[in-house]
Amino acid sequence: MALSHAIMTALLEENLSGYDLAKKFDMSLGFFWQASHQQIYQELKKMLERGWLSSDTVEQAGKPNKILYALTGDGKSALDDWVVAQTKARSAKEDLYVKLYNIGHCDPEPLIGEIADRQLQCQRQLALYLKIKERHYAEPETLPINRKGIYLALSAGIRQQQMHIDWCDEALELLGALA
Amino acid sequence: MALSHAIMTALLEENLSGYDLAKKFDMSLGFFWQASHQQIYQELKKMLERGWLSSDTVEQAGKPNKILYALTGDGKSALDDWVVAQTKARSAKEDLYVKLYNIGHCDPEPLIGEIADRQLQCQRQLALYLKIKERHYAEPETLPINRKGIYLALSAGIRQQQMHIDWCDEALELLGALA
DNA sequence: TCACCTTATGCAACATTTTGCACATTTTAT
DNA sequence: ATAAAATGTGCAAAATGTTGCATAAGGTGA
Known part of the structure; x- marks a missing residue:
């Protein structure tokens, strides 16, 4: 529900x-x-x-x-x-992380490729979010309460994409994709 | 599947x-x-x-x-x-963000409480992750390939919790829970 | 003109996930 | 002694989500 x-x-x-x-x-x-x-x-x-x-x-x-x-x-x-009502946080269900457990047991190249693709997607999404923020939520403190709520959802989206991009950097470097 | x-x-x-x-x-x-x-x-x-x-x-x-x-x-x-195989990223489905869209249309207090609770949960989970990292994955570069995969999943978990904690800080401040 | 896109709503089948219950044994704590 | 927790497996029903298909009208571009 x-x-x-x-x-x-x-x-x-x-x-x-x-x-x-x-x-x-x-x-x-x-x-x-x-x-x-x-x-x-x-x-x-x-x-x-x-x-x-x-x-x-x-x-x-x-x-x-x-x-x-x-x-x-x-x-x-x-x-x-x-x-x-309190809602319990639902599990993330991220395929990519489960796949990583397999990386020693099969060809790592496609997985590295997927990480790189994912990073690109995140960068595109982030650019979109940032544009929305700039245009409509530049000064969050001055917004009315309901727009503050929407801004915070947007901010969470921005942080999520940013975090994922950084993680992809770490992953690609550790897996030697940049070497 | x-x-x-x-x-x-x-x-x-x-x-x-x-x-x-x-x-x-x-x-x-x-x-x-x-x-x-x-x-x-x-x-x-x-x-x-x-x-x-x-x-x-x-x-x-x-x-x-x-x-x-x-x-x-x-x-x-x-x-x-x-x-x-390429897996398409599944949607996050985070109740909390949807709830935020409602914050101007009902009592914001319970929602603020939920964010504070969520922050505590994340802090606990983060502490657990950090302990695991310290004990088993302190030097990721030296790990064999399959442990590198698991380390990266762990790292994603750490980043996720950290990000969420930071976002909760921003949310609580903007919504005046600290005022 | 023919194909494709947008607007607009819907069914049916299937896969996935959640919720609540039921059973049985052994160890541990009160 | 008695209750509770841990070990172990499972069914049934309901809610949720995905995939493929069907229908219909009008506009757009090659």
Whole structure:
């Protein structure tokens, strides 16, 4: 029970369709919680039944109809309950680290390649985060409380990418990829 | 298809029972990939059917019998294939960051408390990692290749905890918990 | 014109993970 | 003595997530 809460979080500020949500999950919110459109549509149905959302079909000119979803009072309560409740940290589940245990038992080259690729991805992601920070969150102390929350999520993203890039440096050096 | 690979990784060095594996997943390997004993027993059965493992029932004096599992040739091949293959990075799925988006829409205190708790947990975990590093991986450059792999996983764990502790500091300060 | 992209929603099958329960024996602590 | 913890294996149900496919309309570029 967590995708539902991420969806409700996205609906706090504005009403969105499943398609809109899928896009949003590909961008900002999705930095910290990914979901496919199939999963989102399924979850939306369940949440309607549960009474956490209401829906409204909107006819559009020149485009398929879309279904806008809005948070109900029940939904907001459920969301508040979740935010306030302690959540246990979930395990990281990083393939790469498990693979490293195997490095003495098979060809290390592909693994080194994967680390290098991963580093590039992180650098790209980091550049994106930094651009967002610069444009919208340059002075976090002056932000209103809700934007401070979003800023902190962004900051966590930045730190994570930075950390991973540094680790990749260490790994590549230790494994002799730079020699 | 990934728990199976983590299990096979654990079986590279020695044959283990389901119970042994559950313990191992609670410690070293489990730092990067968690699994309950129920999940492990289920997976072991599937892997036997698939021919990736062989099993051997061992009678024990004063204890229940146990079933030792060993990696087969097929299993080792499957493992090698996985290590060499590119794995796409999975999403982090961190509840805490999603919750932060809600901080302007409900009472921030519990969330601040959760961040403080999280910081304590990270500090404890970090201390454990550092102890392991000190004792067994003090000089990474001199290690044989397979221990280098494990060291790098450990190093990633250390960096992760450290990063998270630093982020908690920033979060607590920005949210005025220290004021 | 034909192929492809965007907008928009959904089903079905499968794989994975979590949660709660059940069983059985032996050692350890109160 | 009695309870609890450790050793050991497992089932069943529910929640969650992934993959592949299906449908439909309109716009864009070669």
